Amino acid sequence: MPAPYYRFDGSDDEVEVANNALYTIGTGDFSTVHRFRTSNGGWGAIGGQAGGTPRWWVGRPIVSEFFHYKTSGGETNLTITSDQLTQMKDDKWHTLIQSCDRDGDWVGYLDGVQLNSTTSHNARSETIAPTGVMNIGAHTAASWYFPGEVSNFQLYNKALTATEVKE
16 A cells, blocks of 8 residues: 555554544444554554543454443443454554444444444443543553554544445
8 A cells, every 4th residue: 555654663653643522422423444554463552542531442452352442331342353353464454443333233343344243332321532632553551552554544423334334
């Protein structure tokens, strides 16, 4: 893939975006889209937003918490398998999407294929409004730095459908 994309060394690189109400998830449905490539045996967070209890992350290095968010109502994780994580480390470009319908499913996708889903998540009415910066390529509070490249990081104020994810 030709530039532009950001290359992260996995040890101390990140893109930090100042907190802004424009990308506060709030109480509505949401989706995040991440286009990335990595071949490294390690893994770090692809991105997210922290700053206290309301927070969200994608690509955490713990498969049981790969997709993660936390609100005052508790913590919710959408897991993947270690085989699914290994599939992402093939030095090819991938699109990773999480889609959360507040009244229904929270679904994770890799390249248009569903990884996992749950209907038991605590985001039904909780506000997700972190006060910290948004990080791309890292979760600096936990020192999880992503070793690879990221070309796209999008946040939607709607739950993308399975059809939209495949497009």
